Amino acid sequence: MTFILPIDDILNFWFGDATKSADALKKQAPLWYSGGKDVDLEIRDRFGALFIPASDYYSGRSRGSSTWREASCRELLAAIILFDQFSRNCFRRTARAFAFDRFAINILDVALQQKCPECLHPIECIFLYMPLQHSEDLVRQHLGVAVFEELLERTTAPFVEQVRGSLRHALLHREIIETFGRFPHRNKVLLRQATGAETEYLNDAGKRFGQ
Template sequence: MTGDLGTDDAQVHAQAREVLDFWFGLSKEAQFRRDDALDRTIADRFGRLNHDLLAGEAAGWHDDPDTMLAAIIVLDQFSRNLHRGQAQAFAADALAVGLTLEAIERGYDRAMPPARRVFLYMPLMHAEDEALQDKSVATFEALGIEENAAFARDHRAVFGRFGRFPGRNAALGRDTTPEEQAYLAETGGGW
């Protein structure tokens, strides 16, 4: 995706459609595994959009379920692909959570198929916040996809144990406690 961030409805909807078609055109495995080639593709096609949305230019992206879901994917998922191992990977988390909560409040999630709702709810799972972790577990359990509910419970357990996700410590310049180091060593990376 090249050019400026969409400012009119037609342009925003076209950009949102491109994001959704790309992301949901990938296999589930591709969406969740580390892949440098995919990261480069996301950078080439959506890096500018990620930057612009993070800079606060998301006003036109709140208007309907598709545009809001696309913005959440760009801010939550694509940020992690674009900035692996860097603090910037988490810079859009608060904005993505805000959009997720707004989408839920508006009832946008109820009209979405489960595979899309997973990514609408994902910022809750990524949040380093106790109340949001609890909401993540409740939301994913209500969705009824056990694999995703299990991941939400696992994230909540790690957050409950450490009050944060130790797998982010290096990227965020945080000291790692001995207990966190043992956890990271035993799980091969963890959250």
């Protein structure tokens, strides 16, 4: 049986009405940036079973997956949210939180080739671009800053401040990769030996981004 991603379920859960008004955006944003155990549990219960079949599908290993690169922009966005956002909720503070990043970045590459940012709302583009912020590759980080700068230029009220905040985070993520070449807060769960500078950074309230 060919895998079918529940696109509407993912997008409706994640965005709600956030693309429609400032009030709706304000109501939805805590789901994205505050979360908590209850949010993690809900996402795990609703979407946790998708990771294995979705990984097989978007890596080309399962039946019918040879055509996923022709998917709609909505499907590509939903897949990125699964691999890049829900993974961090479902597997928080474990190595699996980052295990699906490679799928997210590959899907983003396809979305950029298809010019998906041109047909998505700026709030949706924030999460379309998020795999770039999560990458430990400096070239990807530079691209992340560039696309958020471009997104800010074309965003209008009442969504400007949300995009501006995302650009600030893109700059912060790039600065960390420029400094350390990786995200120090991932070292423990990925069984990487921390350098002295990384340990000092983490001990001095270095950013952990909820992980």
